[in-house]
Amino acid sequence: MLPKLIAILGPTASGKTALGILIAKLVGGEVISVDSRMVYRNMNVGTAKPEGEWKTGEIEIGGRIDQMFGARKQFFVEDVPHWGIDLVDPDQDYSVAQFKEYAEKKIAEIVKRKHVPILVGGTGLWLSAVIDNLDLSSTPSDEKLRAELEEKSMGDLFHEYKTLDPIGAELIDRDNKRRVVRALEVTLLTGKPFSQLQTRGVSKYDVLQIGLSVDRDVLYERINDRVDEMIAKGLVNEVRGLNEKYGCQIESMTGIGYRQVCEFLNRTPSPHRGEGGGGVVRLKDAIEEIKKDTRHYAKRQMTWFKRDERIEWVTDPKKAIVLAEAFLK
Numbered sequence: 001m002l003p004k005l006i007a008i009l010g011p012t013a014s015g016k017t018a019l020g021i022l023i024a025k026l027v028g029g030e031v032i033s034v035d036s037r038m039v040y041r042n043m044n045v046g047t048a049k050p051e052g053e054w055k056t057g058e059i060e061i062g063g064r065i066d067q068m069f070g071a072r073k074q075f076f077v078e079d080v081p082h083w084g085i086d087l088v089d090p091d092q093d094y095s096v097a098q099f100k101e102y103a104e105k106k107i108a109e110i111v112k113r114k115h116v117p118i119l120v121g122g123t124g125l126w127l128s129a130v131i132d133n134l135d136l137s138s139t140p141s142d143e144k145l146r147a148e149l150e151e152k153s154m155g156d157l158f159h160e161y162k163t164l165d166p167i168g169a170e171l172i173d174r175d176n177k178r179r180v181v182r183a184l185e186v187t188l189l190t191g192k193p194f195s196q197l198q199t200r201g202v203s204k205y206d207v208l209q210i211g212l213s214v215d216r217d218v219l220y221e222r223i224n225d226r227v228d229e230m231i232a233k234g235l236v237n238e239v240r241g242l243n244e245k246y247g248c249q250i251e252s253m254t255g256i257g258y259r260q261v262c263e264f265l266n267r268t269p270s271p272h273r274g275e276g277g278g279g280v281v282r283l284k285d286a287i288e289e290i291k292k293d294t295r296h297y298a299k300r301q302m303t304w305f306k307r308d309e310r311i312e313w314v315t316d317p318k319k320a321i322v323l324a325e326a327f328l329k
């Protein structure tokens with residue numbers, strides 16, 4: 001019998017974190033964050049990292065007291081163990097292949113503790129890598145070609161990629177130069193669209209995927225409110241400190257929120273922005289850009305998830321709880 005795991009997914013600001021914690025408390029679960037930005041240390045405000053604490057000792061899960069981690073510190077949110085958070089420093093690379101290996105190890109440990117692994121996040125490719133056991137070893141690479149591509153502007157790169165892989169262009173983060181370069185590199189080397197090269201392997205898990213569906217106007221309002229909250233919590237100071245230590249050219253700083261505030265702080269056009277033209281100068285402009293780009297990102301997330309007919313879409317957390325409890329019987 002395959003190990004059972006639950007995946008909570010959906011667009012940004014849809015309520016995934018809260019639902020994941022709620023279900024974890026009810027079924028005796030541990031959360032694995034599936035977010036390509038939360039893996040970075042000291043990037044907290046701009047990634048909407050859940051507020052928790054690193055601690056040791058006994059904890060209660062599903063009505064049972066466990067001494068799970070001994071003297072080793074573990075991140076807890078509302079007494080629910082969370083994995084996949086603060087794995088590397090902002091200037092370190094972290095790939096989907098690394099996450100797949102990490103997540104599979106943690107799932108095995110959670111199952112061994114007789115708890116339920118709960119994947120929570122909106123990074124679609126990372127979720128699919130685990131759920132569908134994607135073969136990530138067969139994509140070729142060419143350092144010379146990659147170097148040539150990296151010399152091109154973001155606008156030129158995206159235009160070329162969109163021509164060769166229009167479906168992939170709808171899903172990719174068009175402002176993340178590293179990802180566009182990699183997708184274009186693989187497409188050029190194989191002669192096939194990058195979006196069609198993610199081969200599924202034999203399933204390792206019995207998975208229930210629960211998708212949170214939120215009315216678009218409501219979701220956009222939540223996104224706007226979240227961005228305003230990030231600013232109030234000190235996003236500008238967070239980015240300023242990271243900029244002083246690492247600079248704004250590292251891959252982790254190309255994420256939404258960090259990229260726009262970097263433009264504001266440095267008063268120069270972002271090298272990652274494509275045909276859009278000039279850079280952001282005023283903080284007000286930066287905030288509006290963050291909101292706009294986050295809305296576009298949420299749309300891309302839904303485009304990705306809507307392709308998967310296995311997802312059980314819900315609008316009410318109560319329905320999600322019913323699905324989870326029935327699945328685990």
